[in-house]
Amino acid sequence: MTSNDKIIEIEVLRYRPEQDEKPFLQSFKVPFTDDQSVLQGVQYIKDYLDGSLSFRWSCRMAICGSCGMMINGVPKLSCKTFLREYYPGKITLEALKHFPIEKDLIIDLSDFINKLESIKPYIIPAAPRTLEQGEYLQTPRQLDRIAQFSSCINCMLCYAACPQYGLKPDYLGPAAITLLHRYNEDNRDAAKAERMQLLNAHEGVWGCTLVGYCSDVCPKDVDPAAAINRNKLNSTMDYFLRFVAPRGGN
Amino acid sequence: MSKRSNEPIVWSLFGAGGVVVAHTMPVLIFVTGIAVPLGLVSADVLAYERLAGLADGWFGKLFLLVIISLPLWQSAHRIFLSLHDFGITGGETFFRVVFYGAALWGTLLPLFLLVGM
Amino acid sequence: MSTRKPYVRPMAGWWLKNPVYVRYILRESTAVFVGIYAVILLVGLLRLSSGEAAWNNWLIAMQSPGAILFHVVAMGAAVYHSVTWFSVAPKVMPPLMFNGEKVPVAKIVAGQYIFAGIIYLVLLGLILWG
């Protein structure tokens, strides 16, 4: 720490399950330089001010998706957000909204993991290929259909942005539906009918009211709102067309 | 396994209504609710003979039905969903009957009137 | 023994906590005005079907200050509905392709504005002079 460091106030919503009935705000004064991220600010607190502060991080380069938190009320990756953007104001940090707080800035993400698993986020081919048959082929245009939706890093910022998920925890939610869409649209996949059942449900696309904030906060420009809402159209077609040409669904 | 939702029925009507509202309602409100009542345009625009004439032809009938019924579906669907947004989670069936019932009534009544005109 | 005790935060008052949510609630609220206006039209149709005198009474009712005030606000709501409707439409429709390229969202939205503008003018022309 050099003498010309600036000092910024960082308020953190603390919650220690062993001691606390409910979360409370704790304020820290953190010296920083212009190239430091909010994550580095939190790390400074843990290293020098209060070692009991808990938070998740790994890659510190916006790719692992583990450092998401509410920064002044907006879900962001803390490694991709800089302290200087808020100075001389203060920063308030809180665990990602709409998830239970496990401890401090750490959420219980088991609900998201279960949903992610439920949509079968992997290619299920019509018939497995043998090694001799070689790889599954995909043209650039076929890749283009799914490329955007496959850049999701499972950071859950979109869930923290989605009030419908907060209001209805059963709702499948933005990232899971987007990944479902990504596999349904993949030319190498053949499990669309099966996944459509999840989409067609009340907890599927119909949980969405197009607030649209998920797409605003997504750090990877995945546009989950588009994936969800285009599937309202798909689900509607599926609903009416099943009488004409039965496929996928009960 | 998750159960198929019947939402596509009301969502389609909501979507159609939203399109109709977006493309007609600003103009309709301006003419019927502002321009004619304030005398900004001639009162003949909404004269009885003219409107009765409109409701006489099949195109006019369809137009009137569309601008009354579909916006009601759009409105009913949004208000119904907003209840949940505001934390009103009980009585779902009751509210469904109230709002979608009103929209259905707002479809059948003009249909009945227009056919008889 | 597990000392886990996940804390679930309440949702009460969520719509005021972010300007994005406020705009969302505003957008949804336009439905109230849309609904009332559609009912006003429906009443008009009822009057129309019962003859000239009844229709003229409807026209007179539309001149009351309360009615004018309502329609001014309702027109604002209708315009807000249109703007928000066009801005989210590209999220609902499949991507528009042109020459094998995705048409940029901004162009789609602009195209809808132009289209709606034409419809407004045609409609207004038909109503006023048709």
Ligand code: SF4
């Ligand atoms: S869709 Fe975007 S915001 Fe949501 S989990 Fe994936 S990368 Fe994160």
Ligand code: FES
């Ligand atoms: S630390 Fe990996 S995304 Fe921020």
